[in-house]
Amino acid sequence: MGFPCGEAKRYTGPDQKTKRATAGVGRPRHTLIGMSHDDADRTVTTTAQTAVTPEEEVARICAELIRIDSSNYGDGSGPGERKAAEYVMEQLDAVGLEGTLLESEPGRATVVVRLEGEDSSRPGLAVHGHLDVVPADAADWQVDPFAAEERDGCIWGRGAVDMKDMDAMILANIRHFARTGTKPARDTTFVFFADEEAGGTYGSHWLVDHHPHWFEGVTEAISEVGGYSVTVPTPEGQQRAYLLQTAEKGIAWLRLRAHGRAGHGSVPNDENAIVRLAAAIGRIAAHEWPREYIASVRELLDTLGTLTGLSSTDDDLEPLLATLGGAQGFVRGTLRDTANITMLESGYKHNVIPQTATAAVDCRFLPGHEDALMATIRELAGEHVEVEVVHRDVAIEAPFSGDLVESMKQALLREDPEAVVLPYCLSGGTDNKALGRLGISGYGFAPLRLPADLDFAPMFHGIDERVPTASLRFGARVLGDFLRSC
């Protein structure tokens, strides 16, 4: 397929040919639960509306969300999520649903809406996305990153992949439930979070700390980063495989602070803080973290090995990893713990030996490895270098089995019967970490059937982020199917 540069045009709406006018859908009753609205249980009238399907409006919603700049710089200087949250509220209101908009700080807005399921006696489900995006430097892009242009069958823009695509699939499906008076299988809490891209302090962690009642009875959650397809070579040709995310590495952002003796730059000094820090960095960089395969990684590699006919053994893994294309970065990061030096700071004048020197280290650990990683880093840092924890978050791991996993697999396979579904661990983190604090098992399931030659995974936080509209429509169908059957 490929993505040549064609004429750009502004995305204006769903394909006219797929738009079907149908009769009114009567007077569906839709019930909001678990909140203090006076008007819960109210009757929603949608007789005047045609029954637009999620598939038909998902691209419009995705494009409209991209046009709302919600860049998160991580220091509070961005525009915040308020405008995007208000947009979500309007989209809910238009179908007679009342969302709840919560602000952790002015402008830092999260929207929650809870729908009653067909069987409220079953445990609840959370379905969540985040409204913020990482910043984009327009100079690097082929298009305006906030214009949501449609080119070559894709919607281009910041958030097209991470994760206004999934936000749109979720919102389109909520609207469909409301319009048709139908219900998801289980009581479902839908959340559009603020601040995921800076660790969720003003979003998911804040909501879990201050308004945990929204998750009462919820045992499982779905969100990013999984459910997308990769196409791997096989002896017979090619095989499409969906990567379902079942685990996430944990995060330890550390600061190394070396102490030494300040002095004149002309005088010998064997207690130089910069030299001590450099030695510590050298030891950390040279350290070979042992490989360890957690269950999801082992199963992914073994199944891929069977499909491709390539080795999945420790000493001959490279050809197998290469079959994953751009997604191999995510997988490579999950074979062991990692520690990357990301910032350095010391000194203020050419002839002054400073007393301290600091470095930032971004460490990511596998489930169960946090204590071992911290002990290793402390040992490698040495006696003159302190290790401070700046930010930490847990690793999570959920089973690749059970009813929910089966529902996700079946929803994908009903739309794409020839495909296989594989588990994988994400090297980064998502808001599922925050929900994990409430005992909720989180999965990455933002279903997208992607063209074989679209290098999708590197577009997370990358330039020229774009999502095929056909993939969005596929995702909207699969997500709806899943919500009704899970």
Ligand SMILES: [Zn+2]
């Ligand atoms: Zn994301």
